[in-house]
Amino acid sequence: MHEFRVQVGPAAFRIGSQWKRPLDQLAELYRDYPVPAIPDYSVRLESVSLLRRFVRPSVAINGDYMLPDAAPLPLAQGLLAAEMAMNLQMALGWRRHLLLHASAVEKDGRALIMTGQSGSGKSTLAAMLGHRGWRFMGDEFVLVDLDTGAAVPFPRLISLKNEAIGAMMATALDGRFGPLMPETPKGDIRHLVPPADAIAAMSRPAQPALLLFPSFGFDPAFREVGPSEVFMRLTQASTNYVTLGEKGFSALTRFVQTVPARAIDYRDGIEAEDLVNRLWAKCT
Amino acid sequence: MTVLPSTKYKAEPADQILVAPLDSLTLVYQRRSGITHIVAEPAPEILAIMCADAMTADEIAQRLAAQFDFDSTQAMDIITARLNELADLGLVERCHA
Numbered sequence: 001m002h003e004f005r006v007q008v009g010p011a012a013f014r015i016g017s018q019w020k021r022p023l024d025q026l027a028e029l030y031r032d033y034p035v036p037a038i039p040d041y042s043v044r045l046e047s048v049s050l051l052r053r054f055v056r057p058s059v060a061i062n063g064d065y066m067l068p069d070a071a072p073l074p075l076a077q078g079l080l081a082a083e084m085a086m087n088l089q090m091a092l093g094w095r096r097h098l099l100l101h102a103s104a105v106e107k108d109g110r111a112l113i114m115t116g117q118s119g120s121g122k123s124t125l126a127a128m129l130g131h132r133g134w135r136f137m138g139d140e141f142v143l144v145d146l147d148t149g150a151a152v153p154f155p156r157l158i159s160l161k162n163e164a165i166g167a168m169m170a171t172a173l174d175g176r177f178g179p180l181m182p183e184t185p186k187g188d189i190r191h192l193v194p195p196a197d198a199i200a201a202m203s204r205p206a207q208p209a210l211l212l213f214p215s216f217g218f219d220p221a222f223r224e225v226g227p228s229e230v231f232m233r234l235t236q237a238s239t240n241y242v243t244l245g246e247k248g249f250s251a252l253t254r255f256v257q258t259v260p261a262r263a264i265d266y267r268d269g270i271e272a273e274d275l276v277n278r279l280w281a282k283c284t
Numbered sequence: 285m286t287v288l289p290s291t292k293y294k295a296e297p298a299d300q301i302l303v304a305p306l307d308s309l310t311l312v313y314q315r316r317s318g319i320t321h322i323v324a325e326p327a328p329e330i331l332a333i334m335c336a337d338a339m340t341a342d343e344i345a346q347r348l349a350a351q352f353d354f355d356s357t358q359a360m361d362i363i364t365a366r367l368n369e370l371a372d373l374g375l376v377e378r379c380h381a
Contacts, residue, residue, distance in 0.1 A: 227306040228322075235320075242318070246302065249313040249320055253304040 001044075005035050009143065009154040009202050010096065012036030013086050017045040018053055022078030029079075029157055029178050029191060032199050041065075041089035045081055048072050061085045065092035077181050080189055083157060090141055090154070091239040097143035097152055098244060098251040101237045104142045104151050105134035110209035110284060111151040112276065113142055113259070115237050121216035121272070124164040127192065128269050129276065131171050136198035137206070146247045149254050150205035158192040165190045167269060210283045211261040214272065218265035222275055225261040292338035292379040293367050295331055301375070303328065312375060321373055327366050331375065338379040341367055 001016045004023040013036075017023050022045055043063040047053035057075035061067075063085050070088075073081045090099065102115035103126035112134070114122040123139040130136025137153040145152055157178065160168050165188060169177070178191035193199075213225060213233065225233075234252060235241050241248045260283050266272040302313040310328040312321040326348070333347045341364045342356070348363065349356035370376040 226308065228309040231306060231309075231311065231322075245318045246313060246315060249302060249304075249311070253311060256306065257304070 006030045007034040007036040008156045012039045013041050014039035015043045015082050025079045029193050043085040065089050077184050098248050099240045100142045102142040103139040104137035105129045106206040107134050111206035112210050113208050114212045116213050121214050127158045136194045144251050146251050151208050152205045153202045155194045155198045155202050160190045162187045208259045211259050213263040215265045220266050220271045222262045222264045225263050227256045230256045230261045292340050294338040294377045295334035296375050
């Protein structure tokens with residue numbers, strides 16, 4: 001079994017694989033990240049059967065935490081399988097912070113958090129802003145410190161989907177993209193290495209200053225979202241709120257009582273950036 | 285279920301719940317169960333006004349009426365219904381004589 005280790009924010013991963021190629025791709029894309037001595041989680045990319053290790057190789061997603069009905073992926077999507085497995089460990093296993101399914105960027109020491117359903121554009125917005133004057137903190141999970149309420153970065157590879165791939169290829173530097181993986185279960189996927197400043201500062205938290213619920217594909221608009229609605233939405237966006245018990249309750253109630261929230265509609269990145277900048281200027 | 289006028293209610297001890305008022309709703313975290321309850325008025329007010337001793341719905345209504353200036357007899361049905369909902373949630377205990 002081949003092995004690769006990487007530290008992303010506070011989480012350390014060991015990825016084992018029966019095939020070398022997905023780990024070579026991970027090593028290339030995570031080349032600027034620290035290598036941990038002791039992993040928090042182990043992830044395994046294994047064939048679904050001995051035969052399928054060699055004939056039409058098929059990658060099963062295994063690890064400390066697994067979903068029994070997770071469908072295997074073809075070897076050409078082994079990099080995606082590894083990323084999905086790492087996300088799964090965080091979603092099901094992380095207990096040190098309140099975990100929100102959200103993206104985040106930082107400016108002047110304060111964090112802008114964005115959350116919403118898949119397709120809302122939160123990942124693309126974070127990637128775009130992270131290349132336009134903000135520090136990218138993560139596009140999948142925001143980790144809320146249980147004692148201070150600060151957002152702790154988790155700047156894994158940016159997972160670009162479908163139209164976002166072309167948009168970011170016009171913005172980000174060459175040499176920071178992974179292979180294009182067409183027609184995956186999530187559509188076309190291409191990973192992007194976060195900007196160097198995001199990796200260098202991945203242990204530096206930031207206090208949340210604004211929460212956005214973006215919706216892509218509508219005329220530009222925004223509305224205030226009250227704390228009750230924010231609480232409902234964020235409990236749905238957290239995989240460990242219930243598990244954390246009283247600590248989770250205290251962290252989440254502090255968040256909804258102190259962080260202003262807005263829902264924004266936008267049709268493209270320029271509109272979104274304009275709305276974000278205006279709202280950010282008002283609340284900071 | 286049949287609730288007699290003599291039925292008394294006792295709230296979860298104050299040190300066993302965490303209450304966080306938001307804009308339109310109030311969150312009540314119950315330490316014993318680890319459950320977050322989301323309640324609307326007058327449930328938080330009922331919980332706040334219940335003291336450590338068991339009280340009938342009528343006694344609770346009178347206390348609320350004194351604080352919020354309404355006719356306690358007209359609000360009895362609503363207060364009894366909310367008390368029984370809180371009892372079903374485990375935030376209030378029914379104490380039968």
